[in-house]
Structure formats: C-alpha cells, structure tokens
Amino acid sequence: MDTGPFVQIEHLSFSYGNGHQALRDVSLHIHRGEKVALVGPNGAGKSTLMLHLNGILRPTTGVVRIGGLPVEEKTLGRVRAWVGLVFQDPDDQLFSPTVFDDVAFGPIYQGLPEREVRARVAAALAHVHMAEYAPRVSHHLSVGEKKRIAIATVLAMEPELLALDEPTAGLDPRARRGLITLLCSLPQTMLISTHDLRMVAELLPRTVVMDGGRIVADRPTAEVLADAAFLEAHGLEL
Amino acid sequence: MHVHFLDPYRPRPSLIHALDPRVKLALALAFILAVALTPIAAWPVYVLLAALLLSVVLLSELGVGHVLKRSALALPFVLAAIPILVTAPGATLWEATLAGLSLRLTDAGLARFGSIVLKSWLSVQMAIVLAASTTFPQLLLAMRALRVPRLLVAIFGLMWRYLFVLVDEALRLLRARAARSAAPTRPIAGARPGGSVAWRARVAGGMAGNLLIRSFDRGERIYAAMAARGYDGEIRAFPMPPIPAGQRLALIGGLVLLALLVGLGHLL
Secondary structure (H helix, E strand, C coil): CCCCCCEEEEEEEEECCCCCEEEEEEEEEECCCCEEEEECCCCCCHHHHHHHHCCCCCCCEEEEEECCEECCHHHHHHHHHHEEEECCCHHHHCCCCEHHHHHHHHHHHCCCCHHHHHHHHHHHHHHCCCHHHCCCEHHHCCHHHHHHHHHHHHHCCCCCEEEEECCCCCCCHHHHHHHHHHHHHCCCEEEEECCCHHHHHHHCCEEEEEECCEEEEEEEHHHHHHCHHHHHHCCCCC | CCCCCCCCCCCCCCHHHHCCHHHHHHHHHHHHHHHHHCCCCCHHHHHHHHHHHHHHHHHHCCCHHHHHHHHHHHHHHHHHHCCHHHHCCCCEEEEEEECCEEEEEEHHHHHHHHHHHHHHHHHHHHHHHHHHHCCHHHHHHHHHHCCCCHHHHHHHHHHHHHHHHHHHHHHHHHHHHHHCCCCCCCCCCCCCCCCCHHHHHHHHHHHHHHHHHHHHHHHHHHHHHHHHCCCCCCCCCCCCCCCCHHHHHHHHHHHHHHHHHHHHHHHC
16 A cells, blocks of 8 residues: 555646636545645635545546556446545435445446445444434435535545535535534544535634635634635635 | 537628528428429429529528538438339330339439429528528517417427427437446446446436426426416517618519519410
C-alpha cells in the first residue's frame, strides 16, 4: 500500500460541454483518516470536484490520483471500490425496487459470493440503524431514512473514502443529529461537501473553501470559522 | 448534469431566425401542405420546391450539411412506401419471383415511390429549419396565435418542459449506478465483476420502474403546484404584438408563390 496522500488532485481544471468552466486549477491532498469539509456557495464547483473523485467526470486538464492510481478508464473499477460517493439527492442514489436490492447493488456488481453480499448488506444497514428496512420499498421512505440508506449503499462496498454531498440538507433537527452521530462513528477518510458549518465545526477538523471554481482556503476548521470577514466574503455564515 | 442534445434550436444571426414565429410557422405549414398537394411525378415542381427550400436553408445560416444530416430522420418512414413499388398497376419494368410470390416493379409504382420519398424528404427538411430557427416557447406562442387548440398547446409545452427533467433524472440514475459499479477490492476466486446478465437486466428494469413512479409523483406535485397558483386548465399568456407590415407582405408573397407552384404542378 502506498504511503502518499490517498487523494491527490493536481492542477485540476474542468469545463462542462456547454463551455462553463466549473473548476480552475484545483490542487488538493487528503491523507488516509482525514476528515475534510468542502464548503462554499452554490455553484462554487464542490459537486463537480466530488464527481472527479471516482471518475464520473474526467479532468479537462490536470490529474486526479486515488490511492496512488491515476483515475482513468482502466482504473475506474478499483477507484470506484475505494471511493464511496453519496449524492445529495438520495432519490438519485436509490434506484432499485427495494432497500435490500439497492444496498446489495455494489457488492453484487463486484462479484462477491451471495453469502458475503448478504453479510455486507446486513452490516451496512445495521451501521446506519436501518436493519429492519431491508425489504421496504425505498420510494416510500422519509428523506432522513433515504439519506441513511444512501450511505449504507456505499458502506456495503467497504470504501476507503466517503465523499458525501450535502448529507444534512433537508433534514429536520432530529434526523440531522442522528446523521451527525452516524458520521462520527464511521472510521473512513471523509470529504463532506456542505453548507452546514455547525456540523463542520463539530465533525471535521480541516476545511477547504471553494469559490468560483477555485480553492480559496485550506486551513484548520477553527481558523476558518473564526474569520468572520473571510466567511462573509465567500457567502458563508455560521 | 443537463441534457442539451435534445433541443434542436440553433441560434444564428439570420433573417429566418429574425422572422416572426407566426409567419415562420404559417409558411412552414403552407410549404408542407403545398408539397403534399403537388401531384405525383410533377418533377419540375419538385425541383422548384427544393430550390425554394435550399434558399431558405441558406438564408437561415444553419448550414446545408446540418439540415441534411438531421433529415436522415425521415429515412425509416420511407420503408413504409416500399410496397407501392410492386403494388401500383402500370407497365412492368422488372419482374422477379420470391418464394412463389411474383413481384412486378412498375413504372407507375416507381414514379409514386420516388415522389413520396422526395416529398417527405422536402417536408422534413422544412420542419427541421423551423425547429432549428425558432425556440420552442416561440413556437408555442405561434401555435396559439394560429388557433391551435389551447389544451394541445399546453400539453406540448409541458411535455417539452418535463422531457428534459425526466431525461436529467434518468441520467442521474445512470450516474449513481456507475458510481457503485466497482471492481472487487481483493481478487475473488472464480468470480467476475459485473454480475450476471439476468441480474443486470433486473437492475435496469428496477431503474425503469423507478423512473415511471417518479414521473407519476412529479406529475402530481406539478399539478398541485399549478393548481395552488390558480391553474384552471388553461395557460394564459400576453397577446403577441402585431406582425410587422414587411413580414405580412413576406407571408402573403410566400403563400401566393406556394399556391402558384401547386397550380403549376396540376397543369403539367
């Protein structure tokens, strides 16, 4: 296993097909075990950056390396096993008829034997406290329940890095609290894109601030949050 | 993540783009009607109609290649006209027996087939120019101005709006599936990643079902949101400004020209 940073993004720029440049010369290193917040106003490029972590989007220029492997066509399978990407809208994440099918999708796709798939699904659902939901139809669950199951769908793949896009958006206080407790209990390396700075203060020691497709700060969370003028300049508030 | 490839509109600074959408819609429909009314095998008139079409394409600055490429869309419909080749009565040009069935290619059949292919091809190209030079909202306004039933216009409008939402939704489902389509982290004896074909088919079926349920749900929510703002089955819009005098003349001129061409076709 290599000892360098697990996530290594070098001079990454990306333009969408319609010419909109979403990322400009972004460089970011994340080491194993780090818990990093990715904050910034809407349209700053946070989600675009997340989608580069497992090769859903490919750099226009620059390089993304995960676990020492450059993200490219022939490494996609391994990279996607390491990076568990949880989308902002759980309705995008959950595409199968039942909760079980959805959580089992990743492990089955990886070709695991049935016994291990069942064990992984059970473990992942137990981790998010949704064990009894396996036979339910995901369509009829509440947003908070869907978020937990969305996280379980990637936990079942036993990823090294959890990349979560706005995990607390749209949750009521109790569901939000439950989710933060859940995230606290997970040992994986984490990159969480969010507007919820109180969660950042509680959970994530390092904060990366993006604005206009660039990284404008990468500092300890306490420092970033103490700088009221800086937060305001980038459209953030506690 | 958004789809753009579905929208046929191509902005250009051309005369055709600048025409009032009502004039464009009326002329395009008149052109298609004229093509349909031109009798079979009136070849000189077809050439004149094609010349007219070509000048519109050139004026629109869309590029002849672009329009031709898109017009390949009409090709499958040509298949429907193939039986005419051997069913129309007339002088035999060529004869063959196929599995006990004698097929006679006739001169009349060939003329009819050629006419139908040419006519549908000309009509499709005009429709392509119309769609590429007019935004869809403008087309909807033009349809209303030309007294197309309002309910129909409303259905077109909503379909257009939510087609993109639906395709976006499908793309997001596919993206979520791709994100979790990984290789095993350590080699597993005798297993290959990707799952069985049957399982993958079941997943795809589940996704299609999901999309259907979501579309129904979204339809309900959209209706509720519309009803909450006073929707009563009719979408209202501001009346359009009158058509400028010059464009009125162009409209009348175009209609007269097309009528003359159809007349010419019947005289030949």
